[in-house]
Structure formats: C-alpha cells, structure tokens
Amino acid sequence: MLGEGILKGLGETARNFAGSFVSAERLTTVQYPEERAPVIEDTRDFPFLVYDGSDWEAGLRCVACQICEKECPPKCIYIVKSTDKKPDYVGKPQIYPTRFDIDISVCMSCQICVEVCPFEAIKMDTQFELSTTDRFGGLLYDRKELARSNEYYHSIHPTEAAEVDARLAEEKAKAEAKAKAAAAAAAAKAAAGPAATAAPVAAKPATPDAPATAAVKPVDMETKG
C-alpha cells in the first residue's frame, strides 16, 4: 500500500524523538569540553622529549644525534648540536642539543622520529588541545616546551613506557656487566704482566663504558645531509 513506508518511517523518527528524552544511551554525543571520551592508550599526536630525573635540562635523553631530524618526512625538526659534552643522567659525558625545535604546524604525526631514535629520547604525546593565538611562534616548540618527564610518559603510555624502561635497564645492566668483565680482564692482565701491559692499563679507565660508546657509533657518522 502506498504511503505505508512513509508512516512507518514517521513512526521510527517519532520513536527516536521521544526516546532521546527518556533513555540516555540513545544519545551518543560526548559533550566535549565538559565530558571527554576516554583516551586510547596508543593515541598519539605530536612528539615530545623525555627526560629522566627532575631537572629537564640535565635529564634530557636526547644526545643530538640528528637521526630524527634527517628522517623527518616534512622536516619539522631543527637541532643544533652542542660543542661541549655534558654528563647525561647516568653520568656519562654526552653531546646534547642546544636547540631542539619542532614546528607542530608542520609535523604530520607519523611517529618516524620515535621509531628511529636509538635512545628512547623522543616519544609521542597525547595532548591535543594546542590551539594558540600565534600561529607561527605559538606552534614552534623549543626543547623546554617539548621536555616531559619519564613519569609523564608512564602516565600517558604505561605499557610502552614500561617496555622502554625495561629495555633501558637491560642495556644498562649489559653495559655494566661488560664493563665489569673488561675491568676484570684488565685487572687479570695487569696481575699477569704489569710491565708489559703498562700502556693499555693507562688507557683502561676511559673504556668502562665502551659498549655505550659503541652504541653511539652509528649515530656519529656524519652524512652529507
């Protein structure tokens, strides 16, 4: 019968209309500033720099290796290497970034910088309310604005951060074991022939963290870029 479908449809919309006033689960809208949808753990938008400890400048994990700067597809990262070295969070002297700028108006949130970073120094943030009245300076973040503590990292990506911490601890333990072994070997050598090995022993104190420097090695190769 002609018109039956129309009546059925009118009934459906009337049911929706009345139902939306009585049952809350019909209304799926999350009224944003007051209500928020729960954030998924793997949410990401823009990168930030992780630091350990409480002082952001001293604890920055970044060693200014510039891999992320080179890999960044839209070229939104700008890094200036320091000329001096300064002890990092474990006390080892490292180069550090005197400038680390990310233009988040250019960033495309691809996470490649995070994937290439060998030091777990750059991670993705979940903070999305970044509107500003200055579209040039306001969206160009320097290293201070980018620095976030490891605790913050744990709070936004708990699983990932725990993995990272475990990996870092493992690497550290390995490095320490290796250093210990090297020291032990050196000590044995020194005990065997102190006269013959006088020169290597003198060089030894610098090598306890040899594996760590080895890890830095690929980073140091300066490409023509």
Added chain:
Amino acid sequence: MIEKADQIFVLLAHWLVSFLPAGLQHVAMVLLGVVAIVATFPALFAITVLLERKGLGRMQNRYGPNRVGPYGLFQPIADGLKSLTKEDIVPFKADAVVHFLAPVLLVVVVFMGYAVLPMGRNMTLVSMDAGLLFFFAIGASTELSVFMAGWSSRNKYSLLGAMRAVAQMISYEVPMLLSSVAVVMITGSLSLNKIVEAQNQYTYGLPHWYIFTPWGFAGFILFAIAATAETNRSPFDLPEGESELVAGYFTEYSGFKFALFFLGEYVGMMGISGLGATLFLGGYSAPLQVLNFVPSWIWFFAKIMLAMCAFIWVRGTLPRLRQDQLMNFAWKFVLPLTLLNLVVAGMWRFMGNGWLRWVVCSAILLLAYVLMARVGMRKERFGPRIYRYAE
C-alpha cells in the same frame, strides 16, 4: 473579558490609531497591521529554526544546539548576528542588480501573502473577496525570485537549482490550486474570511472543519504534499539539494542575503501553513466548542506551529526524491487525485445530508487511492541489461 482577550490586538490598534487625526487613521491602521506581521513572523521564524534544529537532532538521537544560553535558546540570535556580520559577496560576473533584487523580492512576496490570511476574529489585514486568488497569485511570484537568483548568479549550480525549482513549483502549483478549489466549491466564496466562518460552526461540540469530510481529508493531504513541494521542503528539496547542487539557487549568496532567502523560505512555509489551516483546519476557530474561550488568534498560530512541526517531522524522516520521481508523483498521482477530489466535492454538495454521501465519497476516494497506488505508481521493471556487441 473573553471577548476582550480575543480582540486584544484589534482594540490595541484602534486605541493607538485614535491619537491620530481622522484623515490618517485608516492608513495608520493598515501600517500597524503591516508592522505587526513583519515583526511577528520573523520572530516565529527564529523559533521555528531553533525547533527544527533541536527536533531534527532529537530525531537523529543528537542533542541539537544547546550551547548559546539556557538549552541553546539564544541560538537564533547568534545565527542572526553571524549572518549580519558576514561579508556580502557578489560574484564578479553576476548581474548585480538582479542578484540584489532576488532575495528582496522573495521576502516582499512571502510577506504579502499574509495580507489576506485571517489570523483571528477581525484580524485580517485586507478583507478581500478574492483573498484566495490573491494569495496564489502572490505565491506564484516566489518562482520569479528563485529564478532571478539562479539566473543572475552566473553559476551552473545556481541555474540548475533554479531550473529545478521552477519546474517543481509550477508542477505542484496545479494540484495545490485544484485541491483548494474543492473548498471554494463547497463554501461558494474565494474570501478566506468566509471560508473560516463556514467552518466555524459546531454540532455536538465538534467543529465543521473541512478536514473532517472525505473530500476535505483527501484535499488536505494533497494540499499538504503540494505545499511541501511548493516551499521546496524535504523530501521535495531538490532545488537546494546539498549533495548535488551545493545550495541550489542561493549558492552564490552570502551574509544577510542568504539569511533573507532562509527567512523567505520559512515565512513562506508559515504562510502556506496558514492557508492550509484556513482552508481545511478551520482557520482561527477552536477545535472543540468548549475551547472557544481561548482567543482565536492563539488557535491560528497554534495551527501554524503544528504545521511547522509536521514539516520538521517529515524532513527528519524522508530522503530526497529523484527528479523523475518528483515529476511522476506530481502529474501521475497528485494531479489525477485532485481532479477526482473536485468531482467528489461536487457529489458531496448535492447528495443531501444523509450518511450515504459519507459512504459513497469515502469509497470513491479510497478506491481511487488504492488503484492509483497500484497502477499509476507502478514501478517499471527493467530486466538485466543485455549488451550486444558488434560481430
């Protein structure tokens, strides 16, 4: 007291006019009426738009606008301010004069329709003997404005929208006129006041509205369909089909001119609702005799707002028709039924007062409806397309 409340606007106007010299009183009276109409209907338009946005939202299980003021009640003010402060862009190649005149003409024309509508007892601005004719004649001018807008914009979407609009409006004007002719036949007058008075009688406390007769019911449904199409409302909103024509004939309008089109559309809808209420729903008369103490103008505006709610409901329900469906529906279904309805109205008039005319008239209309639905609107079934390739 009841009488005073019923005539409050009339008395108010007379009181205001009494301060003027006798020579000016007549002119001032008309001007007052015009000002009242031009002030009332945009206010109703604001309410309707809010109602529509919130109602449609609820039909789609959304909240609708709820940010500006309590429950979003000030949303129309914000919308109005926004449209006033927006830049008015006229396309470089557009015919600037016609482009400017189109929205003005639309608004003027839709407001002129109200001149003959009886909005309450003694509340007709111009009591014309041929009020219905005037309304339709003025209503037809909206097509001109639509076409002016589409043509002067120099935009293919505007022009396509205007062409569609004109084709649709002319097609549906015919059934709309014919469905109201039935009322004229029964009443014997083109005067809207007389049409309302004819319906403003009660037996057993029930009104003599024309919708409560077989031909009136059919006529009302047909009139409602035609009015929906005439005002370019969904599901007949092809002229402004957003998904295919950007915004149809007002694609190239921005700022307040756009708002004027918007206003014109809604005020036109209200005008046609008012006409429908006058013709079939007893105009300003109360739905029950016991409710006669409520002022007549309240009933008129209640009926208009009810019709607007129906428009919103239909818009929230039905998808847009295709152009050929639209035309088929107008010429193959609505038009034959309105013609038949004229015959039925004539039979009703001459079959006396018994129960027989109820049975006969209802049977004819029902039968015609079923037959038309079965035969006239039958889908042509195309088999699978067979391709024949050259050998």
